[in-house]
Amino acid sequence: MTDTPTMLQPGATIGILGGGQLGRMLSVAAARLGFRTHIFEPGANPPAGHVADAVTTAPYEDEAALLAFAASVDVITYEFENIPTQALDTLEAHRPIRPNRQALAVSQDRLVEKAFLSDLGLLTAPFAAVDDEVDLAEAIEEIGTPAILKTRRFGYDGKGQSRLRAPEDAAAALADMAGAPAILEGFVEFSHEVSVIAARGIDGEVACFDPGENVHKDGILATTTVPAPLSAAQRTDAVLLAAKILNALKYVGVMGVELFVTPKGLIVNEIAPRVHNSGHWTQNGCAVDQFEQHIRAVAGWPLGDGKRHSDVVMENLIGDDVLRVPGIARESGAAIHLYGKAEAKPGRKMGHVNRVKG
Amino acid sequence: MTDTPTMLQPGATIGILGGGQLGRMLSVAAARLGFRTHIFEPGANPPAGHVADAVTTAPYEDEAALLAFAASVDVITYEFENIPTQALDTLEAHRPIRPNRQALAVSQDRLVEKAFLSDLGLLTAPFAAVDDEVDLAEAIEEIGTPAILKTRRFGYDGKGQSRLRAPEDAAAALADMAGAPAILEGFVEFSHEVSVIAARGIDGEVACFDPGENVHKDGILATTTVPAPLSAAQRTDAVLLAAKILNALKYVGVMGVELFVTPKGLIVNEIAPRVHNSGHWTQNGCAVDQFEQHIRAVAGWPLGDGKRHSDVVMENLIGDDVLRVPGIARESGAAIHLYGKAEAKPGRKMGHVNRVKG
Structure with a gap:
């Protein structure tokens, strides 16, 4: 299979930094496109390791492990933004890292991020x-x-x-x-919070999923509902604003953009240079979900169009919420996604359920 | 998480005999419910191994390997029906095998299968x-x-x-x-072929997915289209007939039932005691797909209801069809599923695409 020279061929290996639930779902999406994955994760028994072709368990300070990891993969991506700079320097000398370092530099530091967004002419707190x-x-x-x-x-x-x-x-x-x-x-006075899961391909094409409304509980995302209550104009604003951010960073991959809806307009709360919890609904609402969209971008493939075929409410299963799974398993239209974590500690994300509406 | 005593708890391991694409997609579905998987496959580098927690590469005659495999898992299932009887005897002494031996005995032999179906009062060629x-x-x-x-x-x-x-x-x-x-x-004179993907839970509950219409090319399934052109009466007949087969076998898991649509009624062509190529559309048409449905049954979980949220046309990518993937990746609503096989030999199933209609 060949097409444009940028397209990574099936059988190639995608390296993923971080072995949590986001890495786990990225790994499954990569497999669906015929890729293998190699997870790099300091912690033992990472959730992503259950569905990956290879796992390296080593700290980010282990240069030999980083070099062996880089040598075994064709491209590197990540599931979280707080990767030590030194490790990134080592890896980047050998393999491309997507999304790029600038996206990481901006999102690793709240001050740099806010300044970057302001400079783009976007509203922030x-x-x-x-x-x-x-x-x-x-x-x-x-x-x-x-x-x-x-x-x-x-x-x-x-x-x-x-x-x-x-x-x-x-x-x-x-x-x-x-x-x-x-x-x-x-503080920002806002009526509700929405997020846009946006993607930019290696060719500069941008595709956004429908914005979802997020409700938090105890500082942790509880539910995302699509479609979100937004006017047509707000919807367009949200997508254009997200595209502006991705283009400014020459971004390649999926980004989560959290927005406050206010009478003055949409205010950017936070950006995350990775697949995002508020995009999990796409697994059951779209033909191409956020995880595959990210892998497509990272692998130099054309993006999917992000079209939504169903309305979805995503609910996070946090801590003991996971005890409700037997009941949820009996619900019509409920798609369960568990992360393979051993212990259900308070505040720990154990899984989520996507409830599909028609 | 506990509920009924039959429910296998997340973290448990499901053993899968066979490491092809069906085992691969079963493994991903198992992970989605929080299970680990262990693949047993004689051939090297099995597609299922890229997304499994453990892989044993050994022939079915290797008793020590079978025993170690059985000891490492909580329940055993399979992706194909032609497993040597001796291996099943060894495994069954240590762990439950689902679907059961009777289903295998019936479907491994076309004569036994036809006699079984006739005895149930069903039409066959x-x-x-x-x-x-x-x-x-x-x-x-x-x-x-x-x-x-x-x-x-x-x-x-x-x-x-x-x-x-x-x-x-x-x-x-x-x-x-x-x-x-x-x-x-x-020969049977028929207008078209349909199949029902039926599931039976450990509690005897039966759930069927919508019948799909199958079109073959050179003896291999080319496309499945849902909904299939059937009258309401034919649809009911198809589901009742499938339920009759599963109940007669005290079946636990997913079964593919191929039917010829004729003026005299539905004639059973073949049954397959496993997930089935003609059920791949469920991955993008239902909240719970055939792979998860099978894992739910095998793990003693309640079945999903199999409700279809979208119309789907599934197309197999056989041999060089896989070269069309870059073009398919640009189609709206096309979900690509590749199997991670190295070589695209003629007649080899390399992947499939589910085209979702609204």
């Missing part, structure tokens, strides 16, 4: 860099309260965040950052 | 056992020509078959059997 109590006092002065202090790096699912109800919370919030560089973000 | 030229002469006398002489065992995709246009073809057809016990089957 008001923000200011906070390295110490002087910065924080100035930031509170400028942005006001309530506000949220967040570490610039390594935050996810509400971790590394501290809420300031009033200026008096400043000291406690700063203490929560444990000395890490931070960013103060102002 | 006229048939007679043929061990030698005297039998064949008598069978031709009874059934007439045109007719097809088939080996009783180990036939698939048109292999081990010889057509008799007239009684004079008898000697040549018998020579084609190379001494193997055979069966002469009369």
Whole structure:
């Protein structure tokens, strides 16, 4: 099978950094297109390893393991953005990494990300860099309260965040950052949150899935519903805005773009340079899902068009939610996706269910 | 997670005999429900091995390998019916095999299968056992020509078959059997062929997917289209007939039931005690596909309802058809499924595409 010279041929191997549920679902999508996968993951017994052709268990500091991994694959992608820079340098010297380093650099740091989005002319929450109590006092002065202090790096699912109800919370919030560089973000009044799962191919083509409405609980995504309640104009705005971000980064792969819907327009909350929890509905709503879309981009294939054939409500199964699976298994139109994790700890994403409507 | 005592818990391991594309897609479905899989396959580098937790490469005569395999799994299923009896005896002493031995015994032998179906009161093509030229002469006398002489065992995709246009073809057809016990089957006048993918759970519940219309080319399935052109009465007949077969066998798992549509009613062509090529459309037409349905049954889970949310045309990609994949990848609504096979030999099933209609 050949077509354009960029198309990775079936039988080739895609290397995936990270062995969690996103890597697991990427691995299955890659197999569906005839590729093999090789997972690189420091933790033992990664969920992605159950459905991969090869697994390397090693820390990101193990240069020999990184080199052997790179030598065994044709292209490298990742399921999370917080990969140590040194490891990326080692890998990139030998194999292409998609999405590219710029996308990682932007999304690894909340301050860089917000500045990048502002420079593109997109709306974001008001923000200011906070390295110490002087910065924080100035930031509170400028942005006001309530506000949220967040570490610039390594935050996810509400971790590394501290809420300031009033200026008096400043000291406690700063203490929560444990000395890490931070960013103060102002509150945004929004009616609801939506996200766009957008993809850009190696040829610059962009395709977006229908925006979904996200509802969070305890800082973790609880449900995504498609279609989201948006006007036609908002829908167009969301897609154009996502395309602008991907084009600016010369991005190759799938990105999750979280948006607040406000009377002033769509405000970008966060971007994630990878497949995204709020795109899991595509597995049962589209012929080509976000995981395959990402693999297509990374492999230099043409993108799928992302057309939705069914309405879907995605519900995350967190911690003990997984005990409800026997009941869910009896529901009509419920597609269960479990991640193969051994222990159902509180707050741990154990799986999700896509409820298909007609 | 617990419910009924029969339900295999996520984290358990399902053993799969056979590492081809059916085993591959079963393995992915098992992972989706949180199970691990262990593939047993004599051939090197099996397609299912790319997405399995463990692979044993050993012949079915290797008793030690069979015992180690059985010890490592919680339940055993299979992707094809021609597993040597001795191997099944060894395995069954240690772990349950689902679907059961009776289903295998019936479907491994065309004569036993036809007799079983007749005894159930179902219509089949006229048939007679043929061990030698005297039998064949008598069978031709009874059934007439045109007719097809088939080996009783180990036939698939048109292999081990010889057509008799007239009684004079008898000697040549018998020579084609190379001494193997055979069966002469009369021709059936039919308007089209459909198949029902039926499932029976461990609790005796039966669920069927919508019948699909099958079109063959050179003796190999080319396309399956759902919905199939059937009257409401024919649709009901098809489902009741399939349920009768599964109940008679106390079957647990998915079975493919091929039917000829004739003015006299539905005639059973063949049954396959496994997931079936004509059920691949379910991957993109239903929330629970045939592979997951099979795994649910084998794992003692409740069945999915098999409801179809979209119309689908499934096309097999055989041999060089796989060269068309770059073009198919650009089609809207086309879901590609490749099997990870290295060489595209003529007649070899390399993958399939499900075209989803709205």
